[in-house]
Amino acid sequence: MSIDWFTFTAQILNFLVLVWLLSHFLYKPVLNAMAEREQQITAEHEAATAAQREAETELARYQQQTEDLAHAREELLAEAGKEIQIWKEQHLKQARSDIDQEKTEWFRALHRERESFLKEARLRMAAHMHQMSHRILKELADSDLQQQTIAVFMNRIRQIDATHKKEFLAKLESSDPQMLVESAFELTQSDRKKITDLIHDYLSPEVGIRFRENPELICGIDLHLAGYKISWNLQESLEELEEEFVRSLNDVISIDPESEIKPKE
Amino acid sequence: MNMSPDEPLWQWEFLILNRTILFTWLVMGLLTCGSWLITRRLSTSTRLSRGQNLLEVLVTGLRNQIQEVSQQDPGPFLPFVGTLFLFIVVSNILSIVPGYHAPTSSISTTAALATCVFVAVPIYGIARQGLADYLKQYIRPTFLMLPFNIIGELSRTLALAVRLYGNIMSGSVIGAILLGFVPLFVPILMQAFGLLTGIIQAYIFSVLAMVYIASATQVTHDLNEQPEEHSKQNT
Numbered sequence: 171m172s173i174d175w176f177t178f179t180a181q182i183l184n185f186l187v188l189v190w191l192l193s194h195f196l197y198k199p200v201l202n203a204m205a206e207r208e209q210q211i212t213a214e215h216e217a218a219t220a221a222q223r224e225a226e227t228e229l230a231r232y233q234q235q236t237e238d239l240a241h242a243r244e245e246l247l248a249e250a251g252k253e254i255q256i257w258k259e260q261h262l263k264q265a266r267s268d269i270d271q272e273k274t275e276w277f278r279a280l281h282r283e284r285e286s287f288l289k290e291a292r293l294r295m296a297a298h299m300h301q302m303s304h305r306i307l308k309e310l311a312d313s314d315l316q317q318q319t320i321a322v323f324m325n326r327i328r329q330i331d332a333t334h335k336k337e338f339l340a341k342l343e344s345s346d347p348q349m350l351v352e353s354a355f356e357l358t359q360s361d362r363k364k365i366t367d368l369i370h371d372y373l374s375p376e377v378g379i380r381f382r383e384n385p386e387l388i389c390g391i392d393l394h395l396a397g398y399k400i401s402w403n404l405q406e407s408l409e410e411l412e413e414e415f416v417r418s419l420n421d422v423i424s425i426d427p428e429s430e431i432k433p434k435e
Numbered sequence: 436m437n438m439s440p441d442e443p444l445w446q447w448e449f450l451i452l453n454r455t456i457l458f459t460w461l462v463m464g465l466l467t468c469g470s471w472l473i474t475r476r477l478s479t480s481t482r483l484s485r486g487q488n489l490l491e492v493l494v495t496g497l498r499n500q501i502q503e504v505s506q507q508d509p510g511p512f513l514p515f516v517g518t519l520f521l522f523i524v525v526s527n528i529l530s531i532v533p534g535y536h537a538p539t540s541s542i543s544t545t546a547a548l549a550t551c552v553f554v555a556v557p558i559y560g561i562a563r564q565g566l567a568d569y570l571k572q573y574i575r576p577t578f579l580m581l582p583f584n585i586i587g588e589l590s591r592t593l594a595l596a597v598r599l600y601g602n603i604m605s606g607s608v609i610g611a612i613l614l615g616f617v618p619l620f621v622p623i624l625m626q627a628f629g630l631l632t633g634i635i636q637a638y639i640f641s642v643l644a645m646v647y648i649a650s651a652t653q654v655t656h657d658l659n660e661q662p663e664e665h666s667k668q669n670t
Binding site for chain 1: 441449450451453455456459460463466467470471474477478479480481487490491494495513514515517518519521522538541542543544546547548550551
């Protein structure tokens with residue numbers, strides 16, 4: 171083991187040369203590349219951080235816009251709901267008013283139809299009753315219905331009580347002493363004489379009597395004197411029958427004409 | 436059996452070319468050409484070639500080791516200590532190549548490297564502390580320590596040279612001896628052990644060199660900070 175001094179010196183020089191070579195070809199390039207890459211990564215990281223910050227800002231802005239839009243949407247929906255409610259109430263009110271008006275018109279029309287029907291029914295029923303009464307009286311009695319009507323009329327005159335007779339005479343003195351006797355049929359001379367005699371005997375012999383035929387009386391005789399009236403005819407019976415018929419009709423169809431035709435508030 | 440690689444292969448007057456110098460040039464050529472081939476196309480992006488990746492791992496590992504040992508910025512020490520490590524480790528690893536004689540198996544080479552360390556220590560120390568402060572450390576704690584410090588400097592330089600030379604040379608000698616006795620398999624095993632020993636010795640040589648340099652650059656700094664560190668530890 172001995173040191174070769176030439177080799178020793180040469181190895182020192184070789185090592186120093188190698189230090190320079192590796193510094194030039196290895197350490198500096200590699201360290202520079204690593205530093206440059208680190209700078210690039212740092213720059214990219216900073217850029218990414220800035221981009222992330224910007225993205226977060228944008229996100230916050232969009233979230234704020236979303237919240238504003240949602241708030242505006244809620245307000246618009248609430249306003250629209252109110253308008254819809256008002257529109258609905260107005261149209262419901264208008265519809266109810268229209269329905270009530272239609273209902274009123276309908277009830278009026280119904281009432282008119284019922285009145286027309288009742289009038290027609292009354293006329294027909296009276297005619298039927300007249301025919302039926304005429305036939306029954308003709309079948310039951312020897313005299314005809316006119317003679318029976320005259321008899322009943324004369325009997326009514328006789329049945330006037332004292333109070334009414336006094337009022338009748340008072341009327342007769344204060345007004346024109348002219349009586350009017352209306353009959354549904356034409357009175358014969360004998361019938362007129364019987365009636366005239368009865369009135370003269372029972373009421374006043376000074377009163378004038380005028381006879382007139384009135385077919386609307388429907389099998390009856392009326393005596394008129396200045397608003398005072400003595401009568402017997404089928405009209406009264408028909409009116410009673412009509413009232414009863416109307417009452418029965420109302421019960422059947424459950425309509426009160428006075429109340430039903432008015433719309434409920 | 437002459438195992439010295441310093442025997443001249445060619446000589447002209449005082450110039451000698453022996454196997455030590457020849458294989459040293461080979462190692463230098465391999466390191467330089469390999470580095471140049473890889474570093475001529477370095478990438479600064481995150482996509483690296485395998486060679487660049489290897490060099491960056493190597494350089495980063497060296498810097499980290501220097502940082503851990505010296506507790507200082509590894510920049511000024513990397514060329515010297517890193518070259519020591521690379522030269523020694525490549526020299527030792529190539530010993531598995533038949534016909535190759537590791538330059539580190541020559542006492543001339545290890546002495547030259549140890550001398551380089553011996554010279555580098557005061558250079559780094561003076562550069563860091565200044566001439567006066569560096570020289571003062573030889574007379575600390577008292578002037579009487581000057582001869583011991585000088586002897587310590589010389590002895591550790593000698594130890595560096597002999598340790599590396601002894602380990603590498605002994606591995607070659609043992610391999611050659613075993614080749615005579617047991618020509619099959621056992622020399623291969625010894626060569627594998629030799630690789631391990633060579634890498635460890637390269638690491639030891641480099642770390643010790645860094646320790647010596649670090650001690651030269653940290654002496655004054657450490658002395659000033661010791662009381663504070665003790666006081667911190669006590670608290």
